[in-house]
Amino acid sequence: MAAWGERLAGVRGVLLDISGVLYDGGEGGGAAIAGSVEAVARLKRSRLKVRFCTNESQKSRADLVGLLRRLGFDVSEGEVTAPAPAACLILKQRGLRPHLLVHDGVRSEFDQIDTSNPNCVVIADAGEGFSYQNMNKAFQVLMELENPVLFSLGKGRYYKETSGLMLDVGPYMKALEYACGIEAEVVGKPSPEFFKSALQEMGVEAHExxxxxxxxxxxxxxxxxxxxxxxxxxxxxxxxxxxxxxxPPPAACSVYSTRRQQLERHFLSGPEGCRNVNIFCNSPEGLHRWGAETSGPECLVAYSGHSSPLLTIEPTPGFWLRQGSRAPRNWSQELQLMGPQIP
Amino acid sequence: MAAWGERLAGVRGVLLDISGVLYDGGEGGGAAIAGSVEAVARLKRSRLKVRFCTNESQKSRADLVGLLRRLGFDVSEGEVTAPAPAACLILKQRGLRPHLLVHDGVRSEFDQIDTSNPNCVVIADAGEGFSYQNMNKAFQVLMELENPVLFSLGKGRYYKETSGLMLDVGPYMKALEYACGIEAEVVGKPSPEFFKSALQEMGVEAHExxxxxxxxxxxxxxxxxxxxxxxxxxxxxxxxxxxxxxxPPPAACSVYSTRRQQLERHFLSGPEGCRNVNIFCNSPEGLHRWGAETSGPECLVAYSGHSSPLLTIEPTPGFWLRQGSRAPRNWSQELQLMGPQIP
Structure with a gap:
């Protein structure tokens, strides 16, 4: 495994996701994740620039920041990059009037947007708002348009609340895409434009x-x-x-080449091998099974069975593998590992 | 265009879809489509065998047949192939206990099925039952399973009621597939097993x-x-x-080869050409844009813009094209064209 010093060389800015990283949402607003309040404070005391980059689309930035501050985080509205304001900018630039299928909590972000006689649809994590009636209305608006345009604020599959896993906006985006035979435009992570604006606001280049x-x-x-x-x-x-x-339990991992056969051989055979390993490739379209046509350095995840990563591999020569049972369990532990390298 | 005599040579049995072909659903149960009651009666008087093959999954067969009889159709429960009974057979054969996300109207079809401690999920056209809460419950059941199994009764995108287009089960199947990273098993059309059982019940071979x-x-x-x-x-x-x-309006069509370039050239250029033609290929995964890799006889639809077929092409040497403005507008007109050929 490459030393942290090498891995962090030249880093000047840190982008932090919020939900699932700083806190888990749920009853009463949710709860801070152990160690995260202190970790943010420590990052802010360091020479690193810090920005919060979220796909949160149920709450306005003002409400989100209010919640985080109540949980003890040092954060202000101007430090948050979120998809609803980014979507408003795009709508204005392209003269689009949206039909909104969004949570009431985020509706205020669209106060300055003309929503009469809609010529596009914007969906966000609407939670209970994803009723059949509301989905059907969005579908009918799209089907009436000559050139249907659908914006999705993020495309996450699900997120975790204190009560359990919850469907995010992504599945509903897929539903409308399939129903109308169209492809949505994603506003938010992993869209390159979204990272670009977050980095610009921080004044840091991507490689930093x-x-x-x-x-x-x-x-x-x-x-x-x-x-x-x-x-x-x-x-x-x-x-x-x-x-x-x-x-049998997964084998201990160190550093591997990118070669698929080699990975498969390692996981599927030998006394340490485990069964049912699928190797997934993190492509622009999302995770898909790694086929023979895939090549080149990619971020990979190998699953044993269903949706439980055994390891992640980063796209550097001499991939870095993290094996499930040996990896740190939360990000403040990660930061402790990173600790000596923070300038 | 091939003569109807050639096209129908050797046909001994007719499978009829129900919704959108015999009637449009809606307020008060819906309304028969003009000419369809007489057309069914005429088919039944002929020497052709007739069976009804539906993806209806909101109603039990008993309720569906009751509705059709009230609308004037000559149909009995034993003549209907529907996905819910087919799903029950599969569940029993494989020892599966479903969590049901279905409409109350079809729940009685599952009366004999053990639904305790579920080890799979069955979704059907649940209509208003596709609430966020119900979708999230189905998602959570799947995510708890070691090997998640999802059955979808059909995978239609939408259907038409008298009040307008309505989302069908397909978009919700896609949503759960994406959320869980799995692929659903479709019970109903276009699954080969479903057609097989309908033909067996009619005692007719596929080519007949x-x-x-x-x-x-x-x-x-x-x-x-x-x-x-x-x-x-x-x-x-x-x-x-x-x-x-x-x-400009679409060109008049007659018979074409299967060659994509030729089709594109015809539609995109020349004084009769029209703009924005996409050529779609009807593959096992559904309609997708016809790429260079597609070859061989397929059922094709060319769209001008969004979702409005200009023509359909059948997979026979010397394709049969039906051009929008010249084609018959309902299926009793189709049957009138077929009329002289009915034995």
Whole structure:
């Protein structure tokens, strides 16, 4: 494994995801994740620039910052990059009037937007607002348009609340895409434009920045494709391998080449091998099974069975593998590992 | 255009889709489509075998047949192939206990099925039942399973009620597939097993049967891939080209080769050409844009702009093209064309 000094060389700015990294939402607003308040304070005391880069689309930035401050975080509205304000900018630039399928909590962000006689649809994490009636209305608006345009604020699959996993906006985006035979425009992570605006607001180049998040596609994959470094925390939606899974435990990992056959051989055979390994490739379209046509350095995740990463591999020569049972379990532990390298 | 005599040679059985072909659902149960009651009666008087093959999953077969009889159709429960009974058979064969996300109207079909401690999820056209809460529950059940299994009763995009277009089960299937990173098993059209059981119940081989429906993917594509002939009606969810679309009107069509370039050249250039033509290929995964890799006889639809077929092409040497403005508008007109050929 490359030393942290090498891995963080030249980093001047840190982008922090919020939900699942700083706090888990839920009853009463949610709860801070252990160690995260102190970690943010420590980052802010360092010479690193810090910005918050979220796909939160249920709350306005004002409400989100209010909640975080009540949980003890040192954060202000001007430090947050969020998809609703970014969407408003695009709507104005392109003269679009949206039909909104969004949570009431974020509706105030669209106060200055003309929503009469809509010529596009904007969906966000609407939670209970994703009723059949509301989805059907958005579908009918799109089907009436000559050139249907659908914006989705993020495309996350799900997120974690204190009560359990919750469907995010992504599945509903896919539903409307399929129903109408169209492709949505994603505003938010992993869209390159979104990272670009966050970095501009921080005054840092992509190669000088690291993204810290819990989403392998939205946070890690998106940031890496934009030329940033990225770090996946093991809190929030991250799911650790289940101990009751059949088959021998996964082998201990160190450093591997990018070669698919080699990875498969390692995991599928030998006394340390485990069964049912799929190797996924983090492509611009999201995670998909790594086929023979895939090549080149990518961010990879190998799953044993369903949705439980055994390891992540970063796109550097001499990939860095983190094996489930040996990796740190939350991001303040990650930061402790990083600690000596923070300028 | 091939003569109807050639096209229907050897046909011994007719499979009829129900919604959008015999009637449009809606307030008060819906309304029969003009000419359809008489057409069914005429088919039944002929020497052809007739069976009803539906993806209806909001109603039990008993309720559906009751409604059709009230609308004047000559139909009995034993003549209907529907996905809920087919799903029950599969669940029993594989020892699966479903969590049901279905409409109350079809729940009675699952009366004999053990739904305790679920180890799979079955979704059907649940209508208003597709609330966020119900979708999230189905999602959570799947995420708790070691090997998540999702059955979808059909995968239609939408259907038409008298009040307008309505989202079908397909978009919600896609949502759960994306959220969980899995692929659903479709029970109903266009699944080959479903056509197989309908044909077995009718005692007719695939090459002796014709499917009549309004869905280019579920009815026409599915039947053709199973070796049957198929006919798309222009009622139900079928949408005719809009007169206000910019660009010159589509050219009159006769018979074409399968060659994509030739089709594109015809539609995109020349004094009769029209703009914005996409050529779609009806593959097992549904309609997708016809790429250079596509070859061989397929059922094709060319769209000018969005979702409005200009023509359909059937997979026979010397394709049969139906041009929007000249084609018959409902299936009783189709049957009148077929009329002289009915034995």
């Amino acid at each position: 920045a690291i993204m810290i998040g819990d989403d392998i596609v939205g946070d890690v994959g998106g940031a890496q494709r934009y030329g940033m470094r990225a770090l996946q925390v093991r809190t929030g939606k991250f799911r650790v391998p289940r101990p009751h899974r059949p088959g | 049967a014709i499917m009549i429906g309004d869905d280019i993917v579920g009815d026409v594509g599915g039947a053709q891939r199973y070796g049957m002939r198929a006919l798309q009606v222009r009622t139900g969810k079928f949408r005719v080209p809009r007169p206000h679309r910019p660009g």
